[in-house]
Amino acid sequence: MNKTIGLICGSLRKESYNRIIAEALPELDDSIEFRWIELKDLPLFNEDLEVGGDPETITTFKISIQEVDGIIIVSPEYNSGIPGVLKNALDWASRPPKSSVLHRKPVGVIGATPGGLGTAFAQMQIRQTLEAVQAHVLPFQKILISQVLEKIDSDHKMLTDEKTKRYLQRYLQQFIHWIDHLPILD
Numbered sequence: 001m002n003k004t005i006g007l008i009c010g011s012l013r014k015e016s017y018n019r020i021i022a023e024a025l026p027e028l029d030d031s032i033e034f035r036w037i038e039l040k041d042l043p044l045f046n047e048d049l050e051v052g053g054d055p056e057t058i059t060t061f062k063i064s065i066q067e068v069d070g071i072i073i074v075s076p077e078y079n080s081g082i083p084g085v086l087k088n089a090l091d092w093a094s095r096p097p098k099s100s101v102l103h104r105k106p107v108g109v110i111g112a113t114p115g116g117l118g119t120a121f122a123q124m125q126i127r128q129t130l131e132a133v134q135a136h137v138l139p140f141q142k143i144l145i146s147q148v149l150e151k152i153d154s155d156h157k158m159l160t161d162e163k164t165k166r167y168l169q170r171y172l173q174q175f176i177h178w179i180d181h182l183p184i185l186d
């Protein structure tokens with residue numbers, strides 16, 4: 001059966017390079033249904049907001065995670081770490097701790113930067129957070145996209161680098177394989 005994958009972008013910027021990378025994914029594998037899971041309307045996490053039940057945007061956000069077979073996060077790195085909007089979203093999704101929608105959810109992590117280190121530090125932190133909520137993070141493959149401006153068109157609209165496209169295509173195949181062969185932990 002075809003898989004459904006939720007796409008989360010860790011940048012809210014309109015012309016985000018990471019969003020351009022995420023937008024390229026559906027064209028690389030038409031056997032997968034992709035759905036965007038947006039972060040821009042999520043409130044800042046505050047335990048007080050949970051007391052009377054989740055705000056509506058959070059309920060919708062959690063349901064959209066529940067409804068997909070896996071999530072791919074495409075995120076920038078800020079100050080050698082995870083962008084606040086993404087950490088905020090993952091903290092919301094981690095609650096309640098015993099029945100988080102991220103628990104055992106297959107997750108892939110990709111990142112792009114105009115710089116040279118491909119968001120390696122951010123990806124380590126994203127993985128650390130996902131491991132804390134017991135998500136099934138794809139373990140054996142990393143996509144670190146450095147010098148992203150050389151890999152998109154001059155209008156900053158689309159991914160053009162064929163080598164990066166091939167990496168991403170292979171990554172999608174591995175991610176689907178990962179979803180189909182998750183470790184059994186019980």
Ligand SMILES: Cc1cc2nc3c(=O)[nH]c(=O)nc-3n(C[C@H](O)[C@H](O)[C@H](O)COP(=O)(O)O)c2cc1C
Pocket residue numbers: 011012013015016017018019075076077078079080081112113114115116117118119
């Ligand atoms: C607050 C801030 C901190 C940043 N820190 C890093 C960093 O640690 N490593 C890095 O590669 N790029 C860093 N950058 C540059 C981003 O990679 C760049 O702004 C990129 O375009 C952000 O991703 P986006 O295009 O998807 O919005 C930083 C940018 C901002 C705004």
